[in-house]
Amino acid sequence: MSNQVPIHEGLFTWPAAKPQLLGSRCNQCAEATFPAQPDCRSCGSRETTIVELGDRGILWTWTIQTFMPKQPYRSDETPETFRPYGVGYVEMPGGVRVETRLQANSPDQLQIGMAMQLDIIPFRTDENGDQKMTFSFSAAQGA
Template sequence: MIAGKQTVDDALFVETAEGPALLGSRCTDCAAYTFPRQGGCPRCTGSSMREVPLSRTGTLWSWTVQGFRPKTPYTGTEAYEPYGVAYVELPGQLIVEARLVQTDPQQLEIGMPVELTLTPFRDDESGRPVHTFAFVGVAA
């Protein structure tokens, strides 16, 4: 559980004083960041990686709206609703692919500031929501 919420995979997250953050890794040899965490560096092939919380804020690098239900093995909610998908640049770290809370193109602009949040993805067998990570636009 992260922030009191069931997630798709608790290994993707870490609690910080500011709230949940994505848990990545950083190569101690070349300083490359990865998400999700990895045991080896894709840049220098080193194996000296350490876990680090990634920035909770970033900028919208690119985006689209997923307007149709993805093919199997998609396991989202039964009642499909379009959702935003983006690349978010985490300053000084990396660009991560994530969902967006907003789906209205009028609310989305490349370069806008965004912040990490947890959003419902599907329900578990008991009908409780299971959350995934997403980004939401914030005031500059």
């Protein structure tokens, strides 16, 4: 079994029983942002704290990426094996809308306002044979 590593440090808590997206919140104006950053884009303060943004949210807008993007896109796919993927912004309980890949990839599966859940999924295999894990959202299951 290959090793699994996050595609970038600090985007989500993982491995964890219930992974959460991570962002930062400004100590001055309380605005949240993703990914976490040391300065606040809203008020310019340099005091921010890393916070969990949640693992469920509401779909704010969406589209389907139907063609394989050029570099810097870097997946294991070839033009022959490329599968269209969904992209959307999900409104998180932490108070920010996060841009994300969506597991759904056809318009009839997606609707603004639907409940979504976070999944940490393998994205590609790197040169060491490790699986790079990224975040994605799918239709929420259960309550």
